[in-house]
Amino acid sequence: MVEDSAVIRQLIVINLELAGFEVAEATDAKTCLSAVASFQPDLITMDINMPGLNGLELAARLRSTPGRQHIPIVIVTARTHPLDRATAERLGVRAYLTKPFEPDELVGCVERMVDSGPA
Secondary structure, three states, rough: EEEEOOHHHHHHHHHHHHHOOOOOEEHHHHHHHHHHOOOOOOOEEHHHHOOOOHHHHHHHHHHHOOOOOOOOOEEEEOOHHHHHHHHHHOOOOOOEEEEEHHHHHHHHHHHHHHHHHOO
16 A cells, blocks of 8 residues: 555554455555565555655556556545546546545455456
């Protein structure tokens, strides 16, 4: 999961771990790209607003990287502009949750995607 806010990162990690998921944390896109090069995650959650590359740019990079195109992506962001949603959809983002979000909603979304496999 990629989130620059320590509070939101902790909220996401705790809820996903309580649901039985193993969670790797990244605070920015660069760290995420390095981690994804080392292992194949089942899913990535990410914010849009981050230092350096934003979440949509990160999603585009992942979609253009061989072997990474089919990793399900869940955007968790405060950005509600329709253009952001449209861009995310065009990039193949599987879900777009807005902050504040219900932890149960995120967990359910992740469970459904992991159970259904790659898009």
